[in-house]
Amino acid sequence: xxxxxxSGGGLVQVGGSxxxxxxxxxxxxxxxxxxxxxxxxxxxxxxxxxxDWSGSSTSYDDSAKGxxxxxxxxxxxxxxxxxxxxxxxxxxxxxxxxxxxxxxxNFWNYRYWGQGTQVTVSS
Numbered sequence: 001x002x003x004x005x006x007s008g009g010g011l012v013q014v015g016g017s018x019x020x021x022x023x024x025x026x027x028x029x030x031x032x033x034x035x036x037x038x039x040x041x042x043x044x045x046x047x048x049x050x051x052d053w054s055g056s057s058t059s060y061d062d063s064a065k066g067x068x069x070x071x072x073x074x075x076x077x078x079x080x081x082x083x084x085x086x087x088x089x090x091x092x093x094x095x096x097x098x099x100x101x102x103x104x105x106n107f108w109n110y111r112y113w114g115q116g117t118q119v120t121v122s123s
Contacts, residue, residue, distance in 0.1 A: 006096050009117030012086055016121070020081040022096030022114055030074035033099050036081045037107050038092035038119075045095070049081060050103040059103045063089075086121045093118050 008020040022034070035050035049060045049070040058070050067086075072079040079096060094117050097110035104110070 004096050004098060004112055004114035006094065006114040006117040009094060009119045011120045011122060014087060014121055014123045016086050017082070017084045018086065018119060020083065020094055020096075020117060020119075022079045022081075024077040024079075024098070027077070029077040029098070031100070032112075033101060033103055034070075034072060034079040035097045035099070035104070035107075035110055036070060036079075037095045037097060037110075038090075039095070039116075040092040043092075045107045047105040047107065048094070050105070051079065052103055057103060059105070061105075083119070086119075088121050088123050091119060091121050 003025045004022055006022045012018055031053050033052050036048040037045050038048050039045040047061050048064050051058045051070045051072050055072050067084050069082040096114045098112040099110045
């Protein structure tokens with residue numbers, strides 16, 4: 001088990017920023033690829049960004065490129081998602097997830113999940 005706990009969500013105005021954090025309580029966190037996904041009401045969970053175990057490789061959905069940055073601190077067992085220039089369409093519940101393998105864009109390939117944190121961007 002790799003229990004994950006997200007934090008940092010909230011209400012922000014258009015153009016604002018938020019930094020999401022995902023803390024893992026398992027020391028083997030550093031061996032996992034970590035991903036961020038989001039799910040808006042009535043929609044499927046979608047890939048946002050992912051980072052490999054070392055932090056040397058990252059990948060982003062087109063909607064996040066240039067605005068979001070994923071990073072990790074393996075000493076703190078934490079992965080981050082810095083979100084800038086937020087738009088109303090970024091409103092969703094954001095989930096972090098972990099998988100034992102390479103970066104992957106499909107949520108069903110991630111084994112461990114957090115409970116999610118709500119991000120609401122108001123206009």
